[in-house]
Amino acid sequence: MDSVNRQWRLVRRPVGAAKVSDMEFHEGDIPDASALADGQILVRTSVFLHAPTMRNWMDEPGNNYYPSVPLGAPMLATCAGTVVASKDPRFTPGDRVTTIGSWQDYAIVDANVMPVRPVRPDVSLVQAMGPLGMNALTAYMGMTKIGRPEPGDVLVVSGAAGSTGSVAGQIGKIMGCRVIGIAGSTDKCNYLTQDLGFDAAINYRDTNVEQEIRALAPAGINVFFDNVGGEILQAAVENIAKNGVIVLCGQIAGYDNSEPISGPRNMMRLVYGSVRMQGFLLGDFEAEIPTATDQLWEWLSAGKIKHREDLREGFESLPESFGDLSKGLNDGTLLVVTQDQEAHSTAL
Ligand SMILES: NC(=O)c1ccc[n+]([C@@H]2O[C@H](COP(=O)([O-])OP(=O)(O)OC[C@H]3O[C@@H](n4cnc5c(N)ncnc54)[C@H](OP(=O)(O)O)[C@@H]3O)[C@@H](O)[C@H]2O)c1
Structure with missing residues (x-):
C-alpha cells in the first residue's frame, strides 16, 4: 500500500x-x-x-x-x-x-x-x-456510424499517423476504401504506407495539401475523417466529391489557442455537392462500446489492425x-x- x-x-x-x-x-x-x-x-x-x-x-x-x-x-x-x-x-x-x-x-x-x-x-x-482504448473506439464509431464509406470509396484521414487516425484509416481499408493519410513527417508517411497498408500519404509540412489530394484523388474525396481542422479541413472541402461526407472528429490545429479556430470557407461546395458534415463524440455511442471492443479485438488478433x-x-x-x-x-x-x-x- x-x-x-x-x-x-x-x-x-x-x-x-x-x-x-x-x-x-x-x-x-x-x-x-x-x-x-x-x-x-x-x-x-x-x-x-x-x-x-x-x-x-x-x-x-x-x-x-x-x-x-x-x-x-x-x-x-x-x-x-x-x-x-x-x-x-x-x-x-x-x-x-x-x-x-x-x-x-x-x-x-x-x-x-x-x-x-x-x-x-x-x-x-x-x-x-x-488498441482497445478511447481513440480506437472513436475511430471505429466515426467510420462505422458517421463516415459509413462504401467499398471503392476514397477515404482521406488527417492526423493519420496518430492514435485515432491510424485506426480510422485501417478500418477504412477493412471497409474496402482507397485510403490516403495526411501526417507531419516523411517517417510518419512511410509508416502509413509501408506498415499500415494505406494507399498513399501526404506530408502536410512539405507540400500543398489541396493540390496533392487533387493529384491523388482526381474524382474527389468520398469520406474525409478529420482530426485536425483549419487549413487541412479547407483542403479537403476543396476536394470533396458529390455526396461526400466530412467526419468531424477533432480540431487539433486549434487546441493551443484559447479562441476557437474558424471553420472552412467556400461552404457553397457543400451545398452544391450535397455534402454531409457531421461531428460526433465517442460518448454518443456508449451502448455500442462492448460490441466495438470485441470487433477491434478480433481485427487486432487477426492482424488486420496494427497499433x-x-x-x-x-x-x-x-x-x-x-x-x-x-x-x-x-x-x-x-x-x-x-x-x-x-x-x-x-x-x-
Ligand atoms: N470526437 C471524439 O469523441 C474524440 C475522441 C478522441 C479523440 N478525438 C480527437 O481526435 C484527434 C486526434 O487525437 P489523438 O489522441 O488520436 O492524437 P494523435 O493524433 O495521436 O496525436 C496528435 C497528433 O496531431 C498532430 N498535430 C498536432 N498539432 C497539429 C496541428 N497544429 N496541425 C496538424 N496536426 C497536428 C501531430 O501529428 P503530425 O506529426 O502528423 O502533425 C500529433 O502527433 C484530436 O483532435 C482529438 O481531439 C475526438
Whole structure:
C-alpha cells in the first residue's frame, strides 16, 4: 500500500501550448475510502492517456461543450486502474477499469457522472488504453456510424499517423476504401504506407495539401475523417466529391489557442455537392462500446489492425510528455505508465 497520493495540479491557465510550469507537483494523503459518497469509487491509477483535447480542459470555464479544470485541482485525464473501494454496486475492489480520473495515484470517480468501463480479463491496462482504448473506439464509431464509406470509396484521414487516425484509416481499408493519410513527417508517411497498408500519404509540412489530394484523388474525396481542422479541413472541402461526407472528429490545429479556430470557407461546395458534415463524440455511442471492443479485438488478433503505443514511464513525466502531442512527437497512442506491474499484466 502506498503512503502518499501524488498529484499534478493545474495552477495556471496555459497561454499557447501547455507548459510544465502550468502544473504543480503535490503529495498528500490517500483519500479515505469511508468518506466515499453513494455512486463513487476510489481508483488506484496505473496508466494515463494523453489526449490533445485535454488542452481545451485547461482553458477558462465558459465553453459549455467541454469541462474546465478548476485552478488548483488535479488535471483531468483518461486513465486505467484498479478499484480499491466502491460505493457503487456495479464495482467491487479489485475490478480493473478505464475511466476519466485525474493526474493522481488515487482518484475518486463518480460512476454516475463519468464513464467507467470494465477491462476484459484477457487484456492488460495498457492494451485497454491503447488498441482497445478511447481513440480506437472513436475511430471505429466515426467510420462505422458517421463516415459509413462504401467499398471503392476514397477515404482521406488527417492526423493519420496518430492514435485515432491510424485506426480510422485501417478500418477504412477493412471497409474496402482507397485510403490516403495526411501526417507531419516523411517517417510518419512511410509508416502509413509501408506498415499500415494505406494507399498513399501526404506530408502536410512539405507540400500543398489541396493540390496533392487533387493529384491523388482526381474524382474527389468520398469520406474525409478529420482530426485536425483549419487549413487541412479547407483542403479537403476543396476536394470533396458529390455526396461526400466530412467526419468531424477533432480540431487539433486549434487546441493551443484559447479562441476557437474558424471553420472552412467556400461552404457553397457543400451545398452544391450535397455534402454531409457531421461531428460526433465517442460518448454518443456508449451502448455500442462492448460490441466495438470485441470487433477491434478480433481485427487486432487477426492482424488486420496494427497499433502502436508510445509508452512513457513515471508519474513525474506527466506534464512534460503531454507537450509532445502538439509538437507531433508521439509515435501512436501516448500513454504514461505509473504502476508498471499493474499496467502490463492481465487478470488471467
Ligand atoms: N470526437 C471524439 O469523441 C474524440 C475522441 C478522441 C479523440 N478525438 C480527437 O481526435 C484527434 C486526434 O487525437 P489523438 O489522441 O488520436 O492524437 P494523435 O493524433 O495521436 O496525436 C496528435 C497528433 O496531431 C498532430 N498535430 C498536432 N498539432 C497539429 C496541428 N497544429 N496541425 C496538424 N496536426 C497536428 C501531430 O501529428 P503530425 O506529426 O502528423 O502533425 C500529433 O502527433 C484530436 O483532435 C482529438 O481531439 C475526438
